[in-house]
Amino acid sequence: MIRPIIPYPELTLNSRLVERYRQRVETESLTEIRRHPISIRYLLLSAFCSQRSQEIVDNIIELFILLVHRLESRSRKRASSELIATAQTTENHDQLLYQIAMAALAQPEGTVQEVIYPVAHETQLETIVEHLGEGGQSFRERLHSKMRLAYTRYYRRLLPLILKALEFRSDSLNLQPLLKAIKVLKISAEFPSAEPYAAEIDVPMDGVLSMDWQETVMVTGKGGEPRVDRAHYELGVLRTIREKLRCKELAVRNYG
Incomplete structure (x- = not known):
């Protein structure tokens, strides 16, 4: 877990002053920092670590927000694409379903093999059932399913680690x-x-x-x-x- 360092917690330091100390550390070499008296050295390094830790926390939070947004937005695009493709395929089946209905009405006493199969063979009927079954799934269900798939395959390795750091x-x-x-x-x-x-x-x-x-x-x-x-x-x-x-x-x- 990342814990921001507060230089001399019993004191309230001006943020501009802390920034000035940090810039001083960044411009000095390691040898120069070691030459300072121990009290000054610790003050400078505490100021530097304090601001750097805050920046790291900022970056981790931004990364977390970005990853969750990316997961949902990409899953939404995939779900939308599938829904459009299913709708287009379903439209192609409308004519075939119309012909099946007409054949059934024309011979209501006939068997499926005698009446339906001459119009649409078994493979065509299986394809219709498959696509209409997918079409019955709501967009929300599609989206949640896509998000779950992406999360378990990739994002689950990253996001819990980020949570543990905060x-x-x-x-x-x-x-x-x-x-x-x-x-x-x-x-x-x-x-x-x-x-x-x-x-x-x-x-x-x-x-x-x-x-x-x-x-x-x-x-x-x-x-x-x-x-x-x-x-x-x-x-x-x-x-x-x-x-x-x-x-x-x-x-x-x-x-x-």
């Missing part, structure tokens, strides 16, 4: 569930995304995830019992963290 804080009571959710993510970051949460782990939902994400997160286990999908839950929490960081409702402890 300690979040908020004075708002409404954000306490989110802080608990962040702790859950940090603790369970090493577990496989397909592994369900242990029964004793309290997984906060209200005040952390929107209603549509709560619907996405809850899935049915192999035994028919409801459970929380770990990857979708982590994604929902990360999106909320990004939103709260951007609107300054969530801050990093000892910084901001």
Whole structure:
């Protein structure tokens, strides 16, 4: 975890003065710094480390916000492209479905093999069922599915590591569930995304995830019992963290 260094915490130093000390360190060689009396040397190095640590925290927060945004925006583009392609394919099936309907109405007592197959063979019907099944999936479901796939394949190796480097804080009571959710993510970051949460782990939902994400997160286990999908839950929490960081409702402890 990155903890910004505050030079002489019992004193309140002017930020311009700290900046001046930092610039002095940057312009001096290591030999010159060592020549200073120990009190001056520590003051200069503390000022330098304090500002550098703040810059590092700034960069990490910006990287986190960028990665979550990139994950969602790219997944949205892929979901949109698939939806358009499915719509175009479905339009090509309209004429075939019309012919099937006309054939069925013309011979209502006939069998499928006698009436339907002369108009559309089995392979064509399987293709229609496949595409219409995909078309039944809403855009939100497509988007969440794409985001989960991208997250588990790539982003999950990066984002939890960023979370571990930061300690979040908020004075708002409404954000306490989110802080608990962040702790859950940090603790369970090493577990496989397909592994369900242990029964004793309290997984906060209200005040952390929107209603549509709560619907996405809850899935049915192999035994028919409801459970929380770990990857979708982590994604929902990360999106909320990004939103709260951007609107300054969530801050990093000892910084901001």
